[in-house]
Amino acid sequence: MGQLPIDTAASPVVVFACTLFIIAGIGCAFARSLPTLLTWRVVQGAGAGASTTIALAIIRYLFEGQAARTRLSYVAIATMMPLALVISLLVLGTFAFGLIAPNAMQGAMQPLP
Helix, strand or coil, X not given: CCCCCHHHHHHHHHHHHHHHHHHHHHHHHCCCCHHHHHHHHXXXXXXXXXXXXXXXXXXXXXXXXXXXXXXXXXXXXXXXXXXXXXXXXXXXXXXXXXXXXXXXXXXXXXXXX
């Protein structure tokens, strides 16, 4: 089974994945409940995942050897940067909340009079 040319195979998929990501982002912006927001985020993740997968396929189709490895590493770095951002924000938020309001939950644990 051979590979289809990138012009005919990947272009509609890339456009669909990007459109799905954009529509899901708009859906997230207008979500009025947590389940709706989470549903749109899952759809948004599907669009982002498809875009990354197609990018990898295009690189493998267009390049070979060291050139392909170099470009695949760029995609890997671009994929890991948002993950690093999320982890850093979680760590920062944990420490900042602990420093700013270390006793914030104590008031919530007290019984009402």
